[in-house]
Amino acid sequence: MQTIQPLLEQAQQAGVSIRTLPDVEKQALLRRLAAVILIRSEDITTENKKDLDRMSDEDPKKDRLLLTDARIRDLASSLEDIAALPDPANVLVLERTLDNGLLVQKKTVPLGVVGVIYESRPNVTVDVAALCIRSGNVCVLRGGTDAFYTNTILVQLIQEVLKEFNVATAAVQLLPTDRSFVMEMLTAVKYIDIIIPRGSEQLIEFVRTNSRVPVIETGAGVCHTYVEKTADLPQAAAIVTNAKVSRPSVCNSLDTVLVDEAVAADFLALLAPQLLPYAVDVYADPLAFDILQKNNYPHLFAAQPEDFGREFLSLKCSVKVVPDVQAALSHIQTFSSRHSEAIVSRDTAISERFLNEVDAAAVYVNASTRFTDGGVFGLGAEIGISTQKLHARGPFALEKLVTEKWFLRGNGQVR
Numbered sequence: 001m002q003t004i005q006p007l008l009e010q011a012q013q014a015g016v017s018i019r020t021l022p023d024v025e026k027q028a029l030l031r032r033l034a035a036v037i038l039i040r041s042e043d044i045t046t047e048n049k050k051d052l053d054r055m056s057d058e059d060p061k062k063d064r065l066l067l068t069d070a071r072i073r074d075l076a077s078s079l080e081d082i083a084a085l086p087d088p089a090n091v092l093v094l095e096r097t098l099d100n101g102l103l104v105q106k107k108t109v110p111l112g113v114v115g116v117i118y119e120s121r122p123n124v125t126v127d128v129a130a131l132c133i134r135s136g137n138v139c140v141l142r143g144g145t146d147a148f149y150t151n152t153i154l155v156q157l158i159q160e161v162l163k164e165f166n167v168a169t170a171a172v173q174l175l176p177t178d179r180s181f182v183m184e185m186l187t188a189v190k191y192i193d194i195i196i197p198r199g200s201e202q203l204i205e206f207v208r209t210n211s212r213v214p215v216i217e218t219g220a221g222v223c224h225t226y227v228e229k230t231a232d233l234p235q236a237a238a239i240v241t242n243a244k245v246s247r248p249s250v251c252n253s254l255d256t257v258l259v260d261e262a263v264a265a266d267f268l269a270l271l272a273p274q275l276l277p278y279a280v281d282v283y284a285d286p287l288a289f290d291i292l293q294k295n296n297y298p299h300l301f302a303a304q305p306e307d308f309g310r311e312f313l314s315l316k317c318s319v320k321v322v323p324d325v326q327a328a329l330s331h332i333q334t335f336s337s338r339h340s341e342a343i344v345s346r347d348t349a350i351s352e353r354f355l356n357e358v359d360a361a362a363v364y365v366n367a368s369t370r371f372t373d374g375g376v377f378g379l380g381a382e383i384g385i386s387t388q389k390l391h392a393r394g395p396f397a398l399e400k401l402v403t404e405k406w407f408l409r410g411n412g413q414v415r
Helices: 005-019 023-039 041-053 069-084 122-135 145-164 179-186 201-210 233-245 264-278 286-294 325-335 348-357
Strands: 092-097 103-110 113-118 138-142 172-174 194-198 223-227 254-260 281-284 300-302 316-322 340-344 362-365 384-386 394-396 402-409
Touching: 005 103, 005 113, 005 138, 005 172, 023 041, 023 069, 023 122, 023 145, 041 069, 041 145, 069 122, 113 122, 113 179, 122 138, 122 145, 122 172, 138 179, 145 172, 179 201, 194 201, 223 233, 223 325, 233 254, 233 264, 233 340, 254 264, 254 325, 264 286, 281 286, 286 300, 286 316, 316 325, 325 348, 340 348, 348 362
Parallel strands: 113 138, 113 194, 138 172, 223 254, 223 340, 254 316, 281 300, 281 316, 340 362
Antiparallel strands: 092 103, 103 402, 384 394
């Protein structure tokens, strides 16, 4: 293939068939897709194994790539959840009649053709396709080579169901993984209405720098948890452990623990035995290093400057002891990716200050950052977590896959 332009032209032309599909049909289509994914789960896991066999066990992306039976059931459940959500398109936002009798209406409409570039997460294929179908959008997907076989069968199943419902199969397309086509995608202003990169900081930076198509950034998460001196320390240890180990390869997992100097010795003594069973590598500043060493924590390294502001995406984290809340806020301001940040504290005033001063898409008090997720927030699913401020921030989900359009009806008015 010399160019992906024919595929993009087909995507643009498919817009009408998905945009005009009645709401009840879109719901039925997604429920049918959920059933098909469950029926074909064995085929999906077979293709997924081909991808897994090509990836090193040491690669932190391997967990993102893996589709277990439970995760496939979660995909089907997510489709059911999305089907049950209200269609965000065709909503009347404003209506007025001007003095000259001209009827003016503003309605929500689909964005059009949504291009998504992502790495190693085949669940994104289903989530994006479902969200776009539900909102009347077309999607063109450029998944990573790591998930080639898995993405191929998932899109094949989606297209089979689209065909059942007489929707153009080009409404959901998987583009070739050849990197030479990425720049063509990023400059396809005639065919693609928005580009959403989901993956590493390097991927997002590349798309941001090179795209002529408008970009919504999602993905990179450098997440902190600050243990303030009034914190319930057992609670804090449980929150930090959950945020780090429950699924370390995702963007809402913890990267850096900030702990108040007044409670550092007691807190780290509680935290160490909870991290130990998971063999979490801890990159500690001098004060934290000394405390953890005295507690015989074996997976301990002296932190380097680059270990702060680093998205680990694995069973690794950094720890820094800070003198007070101002130092914690300053550290977060410097190193945060504006994704998810948390404080553990029993001081209401300090907690409110943290909520109001920290500039991030999601800010927590006494809870794990692992909750930053479209499904958890009741949005059905997400394309990613947006860390920017225009159009969407936080879980970029169904409600944000629309723009606005003005409809005007007259009977001969001229100006």
